[in-house]
Amino acid sequence: MKMELVWIIIGMALATGIPRFLPVAVLSRFEFPEVVKEWLSYVPPAVLAALVAVSILAPQGIVEITLANRYIWVFIPTLAVAVYTKSPFYTLVAGIALMALLNNLFV
Amino acid sequence: MPLYPGEKCIPGKLLPLKVINHKNDCSLNDFRLYKAYKGVLGMNVKIEAWTGIKAAVPVILAYMPLGLAFGVLANEVGLTVSEATLMSALVFTGAGQYIAIGLLAAGGSAFTIIMANFLVNIRYLLFSASLVPHLKKIPTGLASVLMLGLTDETYAVAAVHLRENEATVPYLAGLNLSSYLSWVASTCLGAGIGHMIANTDQLGLNFALPAMYTILLILVISSRKHLAVAIIAVVLCLLIAFLFPSTLGNLSNIIAATLVAATAGVMIKR
Incomplete structure (x- = not known):
């Protein structure tokens, strides 16, 4: 194994580990004020909404709001399944099956 | 840490079981203490761990093709199977690893690669901090180590779960570890025999992540x-x-x- 690569990997492990580890390690001893707790409770919906938007509307790393973007076409029925069933399983099956269909119909 | 009469009970503080059973020591908070104790280590371990693993199934489905693809790319850039697997095992960050092999191929310096990884991962400061109020009942050291398994996907699943359920070690470990193992295993597989595996887009797996984000958003x-x-x-x-x-x-x-x-x-x- 190349030594330089091992050092790069260790550096990457620190660069990715510290931002995950530190907040809980440092902040757990404090009781947050109510307003901070409320603020933090809005983080998951905001992050998830942003992740949905990016993964559907910029699937290749650039914003692509066009009719040719098949992620948008699969998203619409998948969203309907999610809203009606509230089931991760059915939503995942519907989304994957529809995307497989489109990917095989229009290569 | 023995509890003497009159000592303040802190719900969630880990105590030896015999202390909890001594009613006189801490009668007011007995039940809460017992619940907290059970939540950290108790009999629900199996159920909680299974709940976590089951919640990880969509994550695993999404990681398999991504890990395979990473293994194949790492291989093409010149990493051996063990080097690619080591990277996934120690780093566990999809985007950062893709960037790293891109930079390696382009001859980027170690500093550039590590800085790029730090920038890509800054958002976890926020994700990790937002879970702090839920993790109060877990010993801090253990909770921080569990956070090493955070990704966009495991964070999203955990954040939705913790809105209505108490955080437990077996749940978080089940969720994070099974996702982690699928990432490492699929990297190894991809670097080893990835060139023989067909294009996973035909299976529609490129929509696994978007579909999961969608249902989690609806649930949250x-x-x-x-x-x-x-x-x-x-x-x-x-x-x-x-x-x-x-x-x-x-x-x-x-x-x-x-x-x-x-x-x-x-x-x-x-």
């Missing part, structure tokens, strides 16, 4: 205010991505949009 929206926060976040993150396309490289548009949208959520009148 429980009020009009949440909906408003979500809409603000979508508009902002697209606007930022449109004006500054480079922000999509490290998803800093998501952090910026989240900071503003959560602040707006606090300020909107109830």
